[in-house]
Amino acid sequence: MALEFEKPISELEAKIAELEGFAASSGVDLSGELSVLRERLLRLKGDTFDNLSRWERVQLARAPGRPTSLDVINGITSDFLELSGDRAYSDDAAVVGGLAYFEGEPVVVVGHQKGRDTKENILRNFGMPHPEGYRKAMRLMDLADRFARPFIALIDTPGAYPGISAEERGQAWVIAQSIQRMARLRVPAVAIILGEGGSGGALAIGVGNRVLIMENAWYSVISPESCAAILWREAKEAAKAAEALKLSAKDLLELGVVDRIIPEPGGGAHRDPKITFANIKYALHQTLSELKPLGPEALFEDRYRRFRGLGRFQE
Amino acid sequence: MALEFEKPISELEAKIAELEGFAASSGVDLSGELSVLRERLLRLKGDTFDNLSRWERVQLARAPGRPTSLDVINGITSDFLELSGDRAYSDDAAVVGGLAYFEGEPVVVVGHQKGRDTKENILRNFGMPHPEGYRKAMRLMDLADRFARPFIALIDTPGAYPGISAEERGQAWVIAQSIQRMARLRVPAVAIILGEGGSGGALAIGVGNRVLIMENAWYSVISPESCAAILWREAKEAAKAAEALKLSAKDLLELGVVDRIIPEPGGGAHRDPKITFANIKYALHQTLSELKPLGPEALFEDRYRRFRGLGRFQE
Amino acid sequence: MALERLFRRRRAQGEARDVPELWVKCPKCDAQIYKKDLEANWYVCPKCGHHMRLSADKRVELLSDTGSFQQTTGLKPIDPLNFSDTEPYPKRLERYQREAKRPDAIVGGRCTIGSVPSVLLVMDYAFAGGSMGSVVGEELTRGIESAANENRGVVIVSVSGGARMQEAALSLMQMAKTTLALDRLWVKRLPYISILTDPTTGGVTASFAAIADVILAEPEALIGFAGPRVIKQTIRQDLPEGFQRSEFLLKHGMVDKVVDRRQLKDTVSDVLKLLYPRD
Amino acid sequence: MALERLFRRRRAQGEARDVPELWVKCPKCDAQIYKKDLEANWYVCPKCGHHMRLSADKRVELLSDTGSFQQTTGLKPIDPLNFSDTEPYPKRLERYQREAKRPDAIVGGRCTIGSVPSVLLVMDYAFAGGSMGSVVGEELTRGIESAANENRGVVIVSVSGGARMQEAALSLMQMAKTTLALDRLWVKRLPYISILTDPTTGGVTASFAAIADVILAEPEALIGFAGPRVIKQTIRQDLPEGFQRSEFLLKHGMVDKVVDRRQLKDTVSDVLKLLYPRD
Ligand SMILES: [Zn+2]
Numbered sequence A, B: 001m002a003l004e005f006e007k008p009i010s011e012l013e014a015k016i017a018e019l020e021g022f023a024a025s026s027g028v029d030l031s032g033e034l035s036v037l038r039e040r041l042l043r044l045k046g047d048t049f050d051n052l053s054r055w056e057r058v059q060l061a062r063a064p065g066r067p068t069s070l071d072v073i074n075g076i077t078s079d080f081l082e083l084s085g086d087r088a089y090s091d092d093a094a095v096v097g098g099l100a101y102f103e104g105e106p107v108v109v110v111g112h113q114k115g116r117d118t119k120e121n122i123l124r125n126f127g128m129p130h131p132e133g134y135r136k137a138m139r140l141m142d143l144a145d146r147f148a149r150p151f152i153a154l155i156d157t158p159g160a161y162p163g164i165s166a167e168e169r170g171q172a173w174v175i176a177q178s179i180q181r182m183a184r185l186r187v188p189a190v191a192i193i194l195g196e197g198g199s200g201g202a203l204a205i206g207v208g209n210r211v212l213i214m215e216n217a218w219y220s221v222i223s224p225e226s227c228a229a230i231l232w233r234e235a236k237e238a239a240k241a242a243e244a245l246k247l248s249a250k251d252l253l254e255l256g257v258v259d260r261i262i263p264e265p266g267g268g269a270h271r272d273p274k275i276t277f278a279n280i281k282y283a284l285h286q287t288l289s290e291l292k293p294l295g296p297e298a299l300f301e302d303r304y305r306r307f308r309g310l311g312r313f314q315e
Numbered sequence C, D: 001m002a003l004e005r006l007f008r009r010r011r012a013q014g015e016a017r018d019v020p021e022l023w024v025k026c027p028k029c030d031a032q033i034y035k036k037d038l039e040a041n042w043y044v045c046p047k048c049g050h051h052m053r054l055s056a057d058k059r060v061e062l063l064s065d066t067g068s069f070q071q072t073t074g075l076k077p078i079d080p081l082n083f084s085d086t087e088p089y090p091k092r093l094e095r096y097q098r099e100a101k102r103p104d105a106i107v108g109g110r111c112t113i114g115s116v117p118s119v120l121l122v123m124d125y126a127f128a129g130g131s132m133g134s135v136v137g138e139e140l141t142r143g144i145e146s147a148a149n150e151n152r153g154v155v156i157v158s159v160s161g162g163a164r165m166q167e168a169a170l171s172l173m174q175m176a177k178t179t180l181a182l183d184r185l186w187v188k189r190l191p192y193i194s195i196l197t198d199p200t201t202g203g204v205t206a207s208f209a210a211i212a213d214v215i216l217a218e219p220e221a222l223i224g225f226a227g228p229r230v231i232k233q234t235i236r237q238d239l240p241e242g243f244q245r246s247e248f249l250l251k252h253g254m255v256d257k258v259v260d261r262r263q264l265k266d267t268v269s270d271v272l273k274l275l276y277p278r279d
């Protein structure tokens, strides 16, 4: 499944494959032509992926097949043991988490979880948590503190679910509580924005000592579509909104909202999950190493200072 | 409304009143007869109330008009400011609580709340909390710890509500959590069993440094009726069960389950709420004074030791 | 967040501030009220008790002990993203500043409330629907931090459509920043009371406004995470009567009390006294 | 609590312990199973996966590393209240002790589980339906305290109708005592895993069993606060299918995992290793 801006690439790829097939079956030597085409493909890919617009990156962040939190957990940790439930109302499948080893060290990990197909997406409410999901996340934060394990949060949600039941059970309250709970962790906390970082529903598990972001992920106070609907009264102006919101990894790094960009393979994380996981692993390893020397109170103060400094104004 | 064993008393009282009326309206001097009757009444009251059976006390503990938690709160504290809600699901009217001054000192107070008539009883689910009620109580424990205020718990429940919704939302879990939360308080905690102390639903807010009990209150692992239904297959054998369970204030003091009995006016707390409140106030004042010198950790250890010692067995 | 649109719509309905006439019509019961009477009654309809919107300055007057308020806010917003939609953000800011007569959507300072040393922070709906950008976040944070340093209680009156779109991710970060700041009060056992007024939604509800020691709400205020319009769009059905109103939130355990504005000062004073450290 | 009656009823159904025959009939799928096969399969029906009741001794064998278990329990119950209903409590105790071949409803001791130093405490349904009186509470408390002193993890397998009526208020107090004891583990960051098996209700569920770091349940176990009969009586209607079963609790967020008994040892070992302090 190719996104709009990927079509020239996939067309060229198809053509090369066709010629290769012809050359192989006919015995005709097309190596000259093929090498020209391959070089052109490389250039085309470079041109396309190095200069993606913000809106194109939003589409990559949502691309079917993009590694979900569970994929990443299984890709970068070992012996993942999933834990369930908020001990109060239900188990929200839009949030997953548990215990695992990262490079041999036990950690606590949590993430928004989208489905990998329609059926799973319905089960997981398209990665939009109810209050119970955040309560599960808080329970895992408690565990991390209790056992002095690093806490890793994987962010990938269009936003917290905006529905009647969610409001009834305190969606705003639980997001605030989760922000506060995570802020209070006395262990290293790292948040990684994997795909979509939709507003408060993302931030609820985003209060890390360091916040990392995948090259093609987005993180914003509002989705481009909703922003467009409000400002231009047209959801179709989402591309414009994406530009205005400066929601790309590079933008956010410049604003200090994120601390590091994790590179993706050409064409996006889903093109080569193995490379994607290796890149995440490398960045997470470095980040955890940086935080390792800090004691419990220093970690809290480090997090305080990190977020304390965000915002721009005139005295 | 007189309980069965109170009938001779109320009959005699009625007779005295009748004679007094007759004497006043007719001018006939009946002072001799009246003084004899009044003395007899006094003796009858003494005989009756000093020797109540356990089952009769259970009935007094449930007597209509017996002061509820809100009555006691208003009777022994000033400027009570009720707080609401569990910040997660609902506000349970079977549990009340908030901030108040006890003898000029700010305290946090919580209690099971029964209704004072049928309509209110339905609203308050006859004093049987759902999980939300205990979550409200835990929130108030958090407040007590946060602001270093003594925590006062008033117990008066037939038990936690045994229903589908309560089970779905984790009745057992929340009782365990509430026991643990109260145990962990770093402030003086006093529990007073006002009327009914029904099993785990009572204990959930019963983990005080000191546990006081009203003279006619009961506290047991199971209600006499349910016990009778199981052991004698007859709820009607409740009187027998009450005896067997040793659920009276005096029994519990002997077992070490409670630390002090608060006397009630003759005929029960509802006969003279003012005296009742004065007695509670006096006992609570003394108890809080005892605990005042202890620091946060000492208070926790004191509570640990208190409950650690309960139980009888052979090495 | 998504509530600026709502804000535009609601202003006409709820706000009587700029009406030059002597008489105001209650939007709930249609009673004609003499404007001076309405002002004297803190913009609560004397006939039906309907709470109309109250300006931020009036709120300061309502809550702080007379003569005690010393304003500390005054930071000015900038345009960190070069944000432009149908109009550049700086242009919008100028208009908002003219309308609200202050640099951004908040006013706050030191005062006493019922004699308790406090920091009072009031959001201003007249400025961009009380939306929270860098300035609001910073002023709240500074106010909270100064309260912690000076042993004061904190009272925050919220009224907001949520985080400010034009500062995008920086607005979002104010949710974390303000929430973190509240931890400074924790260490010193200083009380924080949150007052929710009509409307409070989005990133404001989902951060500092929801995690106070005591949460009060004015009657019938709209309070929630998502705006009603967004929810309606999502679930494609009508919302139940009273949904997301103060009384609904009380029932669902989210607020401690729904308090009539005319009793608000007394209630806030009582809570502060009950929670403020004793010497 | 109210579950002794239930206990009597359920034994016949669930327990295969005292059957002398060579063949056992699965109460769920009616399959005839060769008893040795059933034993080798930890009393899980090889045909349908139904979990029959497993004795406390077998549980110790299932969970502890071979040869590592050293029993520490052995306290004897007394009759503090002179309790007598249709039969004096001491008489009942004698019968329970004969039936269960131990002094009270618990067995426990030091062991390793997946090489992690642990204290394993297992309730015994064969003794008065696993009811909790002073001995059970004291053994649990001592076990937990010794784990805290010796840096061991704690694993408790619950099976119980609740608190023991014949020790009345003293039984109730065991709920507080055991819960308090768990705090000793907290300070030393030692893990506690609670395993809920069929049935676990009343005062056991509502205390130590529900507040573990990780809660596991065996499939289709009945787990709750009030017994189903009491609830039915209260609400006067039938209970929904699967109500209070492990899978229901998982759905409602109360347990972390429903684990097949044949994988239980591995799961417990994994959790202990993940949570046990690293040197
Ligand atoms: Zn009106």
Ligand SMILES: [Zn+2]
Residues within 6 Å of the ligand: D026, D027, D028, D029, D030, D031, D045, D046, D047, D048, D049, D050
């Ligand atoms: Zn079978």
